Amino acid sequence: MTIHLDMYEGIVGAPVIGQLRQLAKGLQGKRVVHVNSTREGGGVAEILDWMVPLMCDMGIDARWEVIQGTNEFFNVTKSIHNGLQGYPAPITTRGWQTYLDVNVANFETLRPILEEAEVVLIHDPQPAPLLKLCQNRKGKWIWRGHIDISHPYRPVWKGLKPYVAGYDASIFSMNTFAHPLPHPQFIVPPSIDPLSDKNCDLEYSELEQVRARFGLDPDRPLVVQVSRFDRFKDPLGVIAACRLVRTVTPLQLVLAGGGATDDPEGKAMLDEVMEEAAGDPDIHVLLLPPNDDRTINALQRLADIIIQKSTKEGFGLTVTEGLWKGKPVIGGDVGGIRRQVVNYHTGFLVNTPEGAAHRIRFLLHHHDLKKEIGIKAKEFIRENFLLTRQLREYLTLFHEALQGSGERRFYV
Amino acid sequence: MKNFRIYDCALLARTSGLPTALNLRELRERLASCSSNVIYHHFCETPMVASFDNPDYRNDVAVWIKLHLGDRVLAERIGIIDPYSFFDMEELRVLTLDLIDERLSELPFVPSAPPGSEFYFMESTTVVFDTGRAIEHPRDLASSILTMTGSSIYFHFLEARRRHPENIDDFSAWLLDSPEEFKMEVNALHSIDFTFFTLSELRNELAKLLSHAGGIP
Structure with a gap:
């Protein structure tokens, strides 16, 4: 289905849609290219899935290009990803060479598009070297870091910094994620699409079908964590927390996630989780295909509590999704989760499986508060974290990149 | 009488390049040397920044002092400042530094935040644009306000x-x-204590008060 901006009017209101169209007037026909490394799986692909068509709907000549890589390349970029988040992940000289070689090969394909673009947005580290390769660029190049790079593993940062320092600007999801760079660093939190399969309203019958499909008991509380099978999402800690809760009250747990084509570590983590959950009928480990968003949506809506017990996190869009469905979220006290989960307002921040167990019990005990939190959470997302807000900030950034003079305020 | 042209604005936050502050003395040093845009952002632009709760105070400095330094006394003193009453951010800077100095002289120690709760000094870029809409007569003001975005309300009212x-x-x-x-309408606008409203709440309040002042039910 092709999406249009006007489809969101019923959710965010006509003034917000009108504002976006006004803001886009001065950007008509501008060539904007987004580049990342996967078309499906993970938060970046999800964002680009709606952002590019909506930019086109506003008259911007936006396109989305995906670089192609080998297994070796994705192993290196996974190490870069881990290293940027502070995990010691040494990369050999050959690894860095592979990283560059794959970008060189992709650049040859993308050269005409990148050279002509007025704004190029490079998402995450995988395609970062494209800037250095594009000697005849005409436009402004912006590096969009989606993860927390505030305390990177130094050897990895030393290897990557020469590729990102030359950009005209960078964007981070939170101020705490940024790392000093010699150009302006803008803060644009991500957002969710309320009409996507993952977030749209679902019929009761569809929820019941999903409940039956996975053998979930409607009479016992359900906690759901949706995320890639990744060490930083701490799925084993979630299992431990739920087992602690079950010493006093019944509980079902769903750990649901898909694989992403740029995440080779996922399989090993999934095996570990499966082994831990083996033989436990109330722990459901679900590896869902990348396009099974309606199932994810249904699981989140069936949940009593959403959990996202990450030990490292970018912004944590699964938290945003949970809040949009009116659920309290128990989240790890890290990254973007800190921004979204405010104790007693939208859920609880925790640091350990014990802490998570305590807050699950607390919420299961306080039904009224759970309901109140859910209502409030949904309105916070409507005001601040739907895609219309993020689009507005990108349009503002394009104006700044193309005609800003560094002044605090300017008219367009 | 000229038409009222409705403008709107969009804000984009950016890092200031200043190091973070982990205690009250560092906060004071950075506030003393930062650009006025940083002061403006943390005191005046807070209603434009996305939030997941309703903080007690409407400026970031007071909120941080309360939540992360745990100094409620200083938070109360700085939290009551009306930043929009200062035409010059330098005056606001001087007042804030005075209050911090006074508090530092009262305390036997320098309050510190735990690691991970540093104060990040930010600033922003704001793009202002004409919406292409105008209000022809004051009697249409209330209904027009209801069709404005929160950022348009921020631009025209704050x-x-x-x-x-x-x-x-x-x-x-x-x-x-x-x-x-239109004395009653002007008085109604002056009577609003906007500190505790979000922008969407403020929009509704403005429309309500103007409707009542103009005798429109």
Whole structure:
């Protein structure tokens, strides 16, 4: 289905849609290219899935290009990803060479598009070297870091910094994620699409079908964590927390996630989780295909509590999704989760499986508060974290990149 | 009487390049040396920044002092400041530094935040644009306000105070410019304590008060 901006009017209101169209007037026909490394799986692909068509709907000549890589390349970029988040992940000289070689090969394909673009947005580290390769660029190049790079593993940062320092600007999801760079660093939190399969309203019958499909008991509380099978999402800690809760009250747990084509570590983590959950009928480990968003949506809506017990996190869009469905979220006290989960307002921040167990019990005990939190959470997302807000900030950034003079305020 | 042209704005936050502050003395040092844009951002632009809760105070400095330094006394003193009443951010800077100095002289120690709760000094870029819409007569003001975005309300009702030497909002300035008498409407606008409203709440409050002042049920 092709999406249009006007489809969101019923959710965010006509003034917000009108504002976006006004803001886009001065950007008509501008060539904007987004580049990342996967078309499906993970938060970046999800964002680009709606952002590019909506930019086109506003008259911007936006396109989305995906670089192609080998297994070796994705192993290196996974190490870069881990290293940027502070995990010691040494990369050999050959690894860095592979990283560059794959970008060189992709650049040859993308050269005409990148050279002509007025704004190029490079998402995450995988395609970062494209800037250095594009000697005849005409436009402004912006590096969009989606993860927390505030305390990177130094050897990895030393290897990557020469590729990102030359950009005209960078964007981070939170101020705490940024790392000093010699150009302006803008803060644009991500957002969710309320009409996507993952977030749209679902019929009761569809929820019941999903409940039956996975053998979930409607009479016992359900906690759901949706995320890639990744060490930083701490799925084993979630299992431990739920087992602690079950010493006093019944509980079902769903750990649901898909694989992403740029995440080779996922399989090993999934095996570990499966082994831990083996033989436990109330722990459901679900590896869902990348396009099974309606199932994810249904699981989140069936949940009593959403959990996202990450030990490292970018912004944590699964938290945003949970809040949009009116659920309290128990989240790890890290990254973007800190921004979204405010104790007693939208859920609880925790640091350990014990802490998570305590807050699950607390919420299961306080039904009224759970309901109140859910209502409030949904309105916070409507005001601040739907895609219309993020689009507005990108349009503002394009104006700044193309005609800003560094002044605090300017008219367009 | 000229039409009231409706403007809107969009804000984009950016890092200031200043190091973070982990204690009250570092906060003071950075506030003393930062650009006025940083002061403006943390005191005046907070209603434009996305939030997941309703903080006690409407400026980031007071919120941080309360939540992360745990100094409720200083938070109360700084939290009550009306930043829009300062035409010059330098005056606001001087007052804030005075309050911090006073508090440092009262305390036997320097309050510190735990690691991970540092104060990040930010600033922003704001793009202002004409919506292409205009209000022809003051009697249409209330209904028009209801169709404005939160950022348009911010631009015309809060940010405007720093553009007018008389420290008034754009709506009041327009009404005062009218050959007709709109004293009740202007008084209604002046009576709003906007500190505790979100922008969407403020929009509804403005429309309600203007409707009542104009005798429209």
